[in-house]
Amino acid sequence: MSVTYRQPGVVLTDHHFTVPLDHDDPAGESIGLYGREVVASDKAGQDLPWLLYLQGGPGFGAHRFVGRQAWLARALEDHRVLLLDQRGTGHSTPANRQTLPLRGGPAEQADYLTHFRADSIVRDCEAIRPVVTGGAPWTVLGQSFGGFCTVAYLSTHPEGLAAAVVTGGLPSLHAHADDVYRAAYPRIERKVAAHYARYPQDVERARRVADHLLTHDVVLPNGYRCTVEAFQSLGIVLGGSEGSHRLHFLLEHAFVPTAQGPALSDAFLEEAQGLLSYAGHPLYAVLHEAVYAQDDRPTAWSAERVRAEFPQFDAAKALAGDGPLLFTGESVHPWMFGSDPALRPLRETADLLAARTDWRPLYDPARLADNEVPVAAAVYHDDMYVDAQHSLETARAVRGLRTWVTDEFEHDGVRAGGPRVLDRLLALTRDEV
Template identity: 40%
Template sequence: MSKMNRTKIYPALQLQAESETYRVTGGFKIVDRWFQVPLDYFNPAKGSIKIFARNAIPNKKDDDGTTGGKLPYFIYLQGTYAPNEYENLCLDNPIGGPGFGCGPPSSHPVTDFLFEKGYQVLYIDQRGTGMSTPITSFTLAKQGSVREQADYVKLFRADNIVRDCEAIRLSLLPEGEKWSVIGQSFGGFCAVTYLSLHPEGLKQVFTTGGMPPLVNNPDEVYRRMYLKVKSRNKVYYEKYPRDIKRVRDIMKYLENNEVFMPSEGMLTPERFLSLGLAFGGHGGIDSVHILVQNAASDLNQFGALTYKTLSSIESHQSFDTNPIYAIGHEMIYCQGESSRWSAQRVLEDSSKPSIFSWEDMKKAEDTEPVYFTGEMIYQWMFSDFAELHKMEEVAENLAEYEDWPKLYDEEVLAQNQVPVFAATYIEDMYVDYEFARETAGKINGAKEFMTNVMFHNALRSKTEGVLGELWKLKVGEVD
């Protein structure tokens, strides 16, 4: 495996930043910022992309009206952001990313917490997401052949996300000034890459459900995650036992009928079971139950699924609107090895009959539950999801690619001097607890807050609880 490339490549960059300033209710001044950065930092001739960042500054602290104030910066590195129709706001789904831009700072409780601590916050849409040159089937097709499209996607991993952040820091902050980072889920993975590549730019790092496994391929990650998904299914069916039959009835209907989604994709038994992706977050089990209950009610009354139910299901599945989450997911675990559809291979190698397979479970008694899957990407998704279907060959190319560069440097992490504070969730369905602890233990000086009463999306749903505990670690409060 090649060594991690930490070449200093930023001083010559001209980012050509542009901005737009306005104020919103709640005491916020917002500066929307766009930066032009290289697509490939080691080959600028490949062209440039735009990175969008939304700068949130408390009005009462703003004294110059143009530069965004003089408060120290916290940058927020996103995990996943998606609408949930059962809430009044757009909320973080619990899943881990990559592939999602940031939402409005006014709707994220992290903003108020950091304002109170004396910071301004920069919410960065990672490359390929939000308004940062997003990847879609349309924009990807502009890159040329399947091989050229796959080569393009390879440049949208954590290493280049970090290089974007560092380039922006050098452009935005006075010379020599560092900033702080908070990384949620995949954003935490990026933060650890930042510690590996450019610790000189960091004042302090916070991660929440975001300590990455230091692996070379995803196989062992999925072996562990299937066990956690299995345990969450047990919780689901113990809480809603009548859903055992409801889910089986829905499976039978989907097997015997072609059901088209509003986006023109297909709702198959496998796609319906992938709703279990939500099980790992606060409120996730309840939201899936509501979908199951609505679908079962439709079948009972009409013998078919209504448009509203199909639309609700689709709103919980973000692969079409954020396709990099699917085509780029397994590659976030790769260093010098291919993924080769890891989640699918691990499942196929498991004991039979598989509790996660309708094909295996349909012959069982109606009292036997069929288990939902979790945060896994499967080949069938590139047939069932309309937008993903257009990228099927690109996904196949990426799954076989082996020469992935390193994302983490364990030697650098062992010598780390940046204060690191990590929230680790014992019941995390997306980031294995043992892997997370192993990684934190390899980062010199890292301090952990561990809990078994919070889930992966606690940063939003229990902000004070999570950041409050991490702040105690930061200021040295001990009992």
């Protein structure tokens, strides 16, 4: 049953759908999907085209907007918007440490989670589209991992798309996870260098925190074991528009004096916990490398293996010299499944997914080469999370795709840029620019 309610300037309707867990077995088990319809209050009675938003991730529910925030303001000028909680996330049937044991042991859990990648998400979209739009094609906006899903959509069900818009999310069509991380670590290093150039005082502050963590057993309030590797992973924020400033403000109050000597402050530990915990989005960790898997090669904890090729990220070696400590970025490592209470019960499941060798292809290069759907993509010049060169290679492989390459924004440009980013990309799909 749909429920309609209001926020300032918008009318919202909750939608609940039932889809097969495995679309190849439509008579088998089903799962629930949730989508929030948003329409401008003054257009609520109009017959408007639909725009489907696919959130970044994997593992995040659709953003919970209040009113007409960020890009949504532009979308609502001429669309109804469906904010979809992709399978396993948000208000859709959840997949986490609490629910996955209902599937059975780690092997059963891993088999279940193979149905939570971009290919299944696209088939979900096609299953609900006739219900939502009456069968009309819709425009899709894919942010980050949502862009990966959008390229999969173009590969398999282009008939469902009136247009496609991608922000910071054109994936490589062929790269293995190893290729992705070999390209990522140098980008991360550049982001760290830019941070220290902006806030040179943070060089010593970061070294001091790392040294403390190497010599003390620090546990966050939720039971997360905060190692030096965990501290380094806070560099994930450096890929966002405000990330460098956020990291700086975190470091400036890292220590307080105590009767036993300097200690990491409660305020620091509390904020670090919010950044490090995967309790709210465990699929991000469990499936992160699987979003790149599409052949018979296992991902085999790619980010951890490839990191060893970049010894400058070794904290102990950095502290033994006088160089800066390097933070890391968007990567998932086996130690996280020992440190994070939300992930500990899923370690064996994650190991099985990392060893898997029967992944399906996610993209169809031949079909993309014949694409007829209007497509536009924002490619951020030095995006920390998605390699710009990989994105541009894919852009050249998709017939008719128009790119906007810019260094004005970071990975979160569609949010930080307000209506401007979406406005420009929609104009590109309409040949208005």
